[in-house]
Amino acid sequence: MIIYKTFSFDSAHYLPRVPAGHKCGGMHGHTYTLKVFISGVPEPHSGWILDYTDLKKGISPLIDMLDHKTLNDIPGLENPTSEQVSIWLWDKIKPVFPGLIRIELNETPSSGVIYEG
Template sequence: MIIYKTFSFDAAHYLPHVPAGHKCGRMHGHTYSLKVFITGDPEPHSGWVMDYTDLKNGISPLIEILDHKVLNDIPGLENPTSEQLSIWLWNKIKPVFPGLSRIELNETPSSGVIYEG
């Protein structure tokens, strides 16, 4: 079974490795949507794969690191493409939630990345 929870945060960034004059080379911001998927079997007593509150409490410190920040200033995110941000998030979440099976990160309602480790 797979459960998920969605989080959002606002952050600014610029992409230092795009061609000269590319609009994403300038500072700009997004309202990101992060969906975290956990795979597991429901525990017989509770019937849950995990408590959504536990998932929220585990992810919230990461959201605090990112929310209303310049992503380029965060160690490990000097080139903060959605792809790189997804890898960064995966590497932070997987040790806390071994059942992590997928991350979906949208930087706009119509653009995003799916990362499965």
């Protein structure tokens, strides 16, 4: 079974490796949405794979690191494409939640990345 929880954060960034004149080379911002998917077998007593409150507590410190920040200033995100941010998030979440099987990161309502490790 798979559970998921959605988070959001607002961040600015610029992409230093795009061609000269590309609009993403300048500072701009997004309201990102992050979906975190955890797989597991429901525990017999509670019936849960994981309490959503515990998932929120585990992810919130990462959201706090990103929210209302310039992503380029965060170590490891010097070229913060959605793909790189997804890998960065995965590397931070997986040790805390071993059942992590997928993250979805949208930088707009119509554009995003699915990363499964």
